[in-house]
Amino acid sequence: MKQAGIFFGSSSGKTAAIASRIQDKMGSDKADLWDVEVSSPEELLGYEVLILGIPTWGIGKVQEDWEHFMSRLEDFDLSGKKVALFGLGDQESYPETFADALGKLYEVLQKTGCSFTGSWPVAGYSFEGSAAVKGGRFVGLVLDEENQPDLTNERLDKWLKDIFTSTPKQNVYHGR
Structure with missing residues (x-):
């Protein structure tokens, strides 16, 4: 079993593309890629590190595949799992x-007993409000492929380095 599982939901393909880029940067021998449309929360249990990617649709809406997946997560026990989140x-x-x-x-996952890594600064973005901001930081990496696609690669590299520096046992990122 690989150390990290990358789980994503994607309607337009952008979140899937970012998830694939993360896997490429980590190495496919270190991380598996899962689409939440065709997977179940039980698959989360097979990994020490979970990287979960979710897009926001329209005015704050959760992507449809994640809606179903999240409803099954509410009573799930992810104690001992390290979770890093990214969103578009x-x-x-x-x-x-x-x-x-x-x-x-993030709110749903807080009830599962997991621990979080990979919060991200709000500097460099221009917005008025976000449910993803807690304690003055985003709860995970936020990417804007519509307006800031040129910053994505640099942000991904820094975020992945931060995640795996904070979890030295999980030496799965090699800066590819």
């Missing part, structure tokens, strides 16, 4: 609800 949003079109789905996923 559009800060210009939806500045009041930027990356809200990421915050909603």
Whole structure:
């Protein structure tokens, strides 16, 4: 079993593409890729590190595959799991609800007993409100492929380095 599981939901393909880039950067020998549309929460149990990717649709809506997956997570025990979150949003079109789905996923996961890693600074974004901000930081990496695609690669590299530096046992990122 690989050390990390990357789980994502994607309607337009953008979150799937980011999940695939993360796997490429880590190495496919270190991380498995799972689409939540065709997987179950039980699959989360097979990994020490979970990387979960969720897009926000329109005015703060959770992507449809994640809606179903999240409803099954509510009574799940993920104690001992290290969870890193990433989300996609559009800060210009939806500045009041930027990356809200990421915050909603975080709220559900808080009840599972997991520990979180990979919070991300809000500096460098222009938005008015986000359910994904807790304690002045995003609960995970936020990417805006509509307005800031040129920053994605640099943000991914820094975030992955931060995640796996904070969990030295999980030496799965090699900066590819």
